[in-house]
Amino acid sequence: MFPFPTQPDLEPTTWTVGQLTSYVRQMFELDYRLRDIDVSGEISNFTRAASGHLYFTLKDATAQLKCVMWRAQAERLRFRPAEGDAVVAHGRLSVYEVGGVYQFYVDQLQPAGRGDLAIAFERLKDKLAAEGLFDAENKQSIPAFPRKIGIVTSADAAALRDILNVLQRRNPLVSVLIAPTLVQGESAPLQIVRALRWLDGRDDIDLILIARGGGAIEDLWAFNDERVARAIYLARHPIISGVGHETDFTIADFVADLRAPTPSAAAELAVPDLSGLRPALADLGAQLAAALGDRLAARRAAVRARAQLLLLLSPRRMLDSDRQQVDALAARLVAGLNRGLDRRRGRLAVAAAELSAVSPLATLARGFAIVRDAEGRLIRSVAQARPGTPITIQLGDGAFEAQVTS
Secondary structure, three states: OOOOOOOOOOOOOOOOOOHHHHHHHHHHOOOOHHHEEEEEEEEEEEEEOOOOOOEEEOOOOOEEEEEEEOOHHHHHOOOOOOOOEEEEEEEEEEOOOOOEEEEEEEEEEEEEOOHHHEEEEEEEHHHHHHOOOOOOOOOOOOOOOOOOOEEEEOOOOOOHHHHHHHHHHHHHOOOOEEOOOOOOOOOOOHHHHHHHHHHHHOOOEEEEEEOOOOOOOOHHHHHOOHHHHHHHHOOOEEEEEOOOOOOOOOHHHHHEEEOOOOOHHHHHHOOOOOOHHHHHHHHHHHHHHHHHHHHHHHHHHHHHHHOOOOOHHOOOHHHHHHHHHHHHHHHHOOOHHHHHHHHHHHHHHHHHHHHHHOOOOHHHHOOOEEEEEEEEEEEHHHOOOOOOOOOEEEEEEEEEEEEEEO
C-alpha cells in the first residue's frame, strides 16, 4: 500500500513537504488515465545530457509540460528531436519529488511536423536573407582595441555580470555603458530597439554587445523579432550578438556583425586579453629598439661619410693645398733664380777675367800710367805735352794732377 502520512485518529497533523509531495505523486500514479497517455506539443528547451537522457518541454499556446526520456527509450528513436519540432509523446505523468514538479515520463516520441515558432523563425530568416541582411559584405569589422563598449541587456541578469567580469579580467581599461532593457516578453523587442538606437546614436561608443542568457525558444523570441533585426542591420556601430547558449541561434545572431555562442564569449570577442599582449608588446619594443639602433648607426655612418666628403671638398683644404703648391713653386723659383745667378756670376767672373786681361787698369797695376790733357784726351806722344800743359796722370791706385815743365 501507499505510505500515507500518519496522523492521530481525528486530529489533523502538519505535513512535511516530502509527505505532501509523495502523496501528490501517488495520486497521479493512481489515476489510470495519466499512466498511458499521448500528448502533442512543440519541443522547447531541448537538452541531451551526457548520460544520454533527454530533457525538454512540450508546449502549446496555453501551457508547458516538463518531459524526460531515459536513454534506453531515446536510443530507439528513429529521428533526432530538435528545438521547435512538433511531436506526439507517449508516456505517463508523475511527480519529480526532489524538484517538486510534475513531469511527463516519455517512452515513445513521434514527429508531427514543425512547430509554429519554428515555422515563423524559418520564414523570417528566409525573408531577411533574401533582402541581404545576412550578407558578409554588409558586416562591419570589430575594432581590435575598443575604448568604450555599449551593452544592451537586462540590468539584473546574470549575463550582464558575466560580461562585466570578463571585460574586467581581460581589459580593465575599457569603459562600459549599459542600456538596460527587457529581454523577454511582448514589450521586449521595442525596448531592445530603443536601447540599441540610443547607444548607436552616441559618438563615444566603439562597439555594442547585445546579450541574453540561455532559455527556451520562446524565452529568446524577442531576438527573433523583425524590428530588432532591422535595427541591428541599420546600426552604424559594429555589433556582437551573444544570445542564449552555444546551441541557440536567433535572427539577431545572423544579422549581427559577429555572433558569439554565449554572453561571456561575446565579451571575450569584444576585447583583447592585455595580459597576453604584454609579451608581444615586449618583443615589439625590442624589435623597435633594434631597428632604431640600426637606423641610427646607418645615419651616423652616412654623416661621417658626408663629413669626409665635405673635408675633401673643403675650400680650406684646397687653399692649404694651393698654399703648399705656392711654397713649392716659390722654392723652385728661388732655386732657379739662384742657379741662374750662379751661372751668371760664373760667366761674369770669366768675362771679368777676360776683361781684366785686356783692361788698362791691369796695365796700370803693372806700373804703367795713363796721361790725359785738361780735356781728358789721351796723350800718346811727347809732342802733345808742351811745357805748361796741365795733365792728369792715372795710375793703378788713383790719379793726380800735374803740369808739363819741359
